[in-house]
Amino acid sequence: MAELLSEAENSENTSRQSRPSLTQVRAIVQFMEKNPDLAHKRFRNGIGHEKFKNFWIELSNNLNTMNGAMKSTKGWIKFWSDKRRSLLMKQRQINSGKVNERLSPLEQRIVTLSIPEKPTKRRTLKTEINGDADSHDNASDMEEKEFGADNRIVSTESDDRFLNMMEKLALAVDKIASTFEAISASVYDVRNAIIGIDYTMKRCFPQAHRQNNIFS
Structure with missing residues (x-):
């Protein structure tokens, strides 16, 4: 009986597509729009490490209940990171004239989420006085590190x-x-x-x- 159940589970997992569905991508974008600090990979506005982890776990569990791909929390983090990078590159190619097309409305929302907010003049002045202009980038932490990965999170300049x-x-x-x-x-x-x-x-x-x- 246990073998039959395991075979059924395996067949169900293999039957699911490896690429996220449009519904799943929309769900990620909506979640990120509600939690922009999570989208920008920043621990600001009182978002601590545990809360940050819980956000991603909650999002991953929700995505895995939808039709489409089934991934681990780390897998969904990697998908979001890769999606942001590919669309940022596509936007740069469009702006430079290398690509003659337009971003879809959903892709444009992802690009908007991928651009961090500009610091205020007060904060800029403070960092210049303290000689700590890179503190904004250094404040960002790793997403994958929260789930056991060793790769450093990529800042905007690194992107x-x-x-x-x-x-x-x-x-x-x-x-x-x-x-x-x-x-x-x-x-x-x-x-x-x-x-x-x-x-x-x-x-x-x-x-x-x-x-x-x-x-x-």
Whole structure:
């Protein structure tokens, strides 16, 4: 009986898609809009570590009851982080003219959530006086660390560096692809030339052979 139950559970888990459904993505966005500090990865306005963990656990449990993907709390955190980064990169490419399309309303909401609020003038002046201009970024903590991960949470400046690196990597891949296309075209031309030479020799050789036979 236990084996039958385990088989049923496994079949149910495998039948669920690995990618989150639109309903799940909308639920994440709505939850983040209600809790912007969680969306910005900041422990502000009295949100402590335990409350931060409970927010994510609550959200994960709610998402796993919906049709779509089933993930651990750490898995949902990673999905949200990856989604933010990919859309920020897409927005940068749109702004630079590299991509000729627009973000959907839902994607635009995610981008808006991914941009941290600007500090007030009073706070900016205070940080300049104290010589602690980076305290805003240092105040952010790790999301995955709360659930046993070792990767450091990426700040806004780190996100920018990551996006720039990914753009450079994409350009490098494009150059490599273009080089291989050029090499492939050259090889194709050489192949055609060899085939042409071979065809010409086959046509000329029998004729020369017959002429030799006449004078032999």
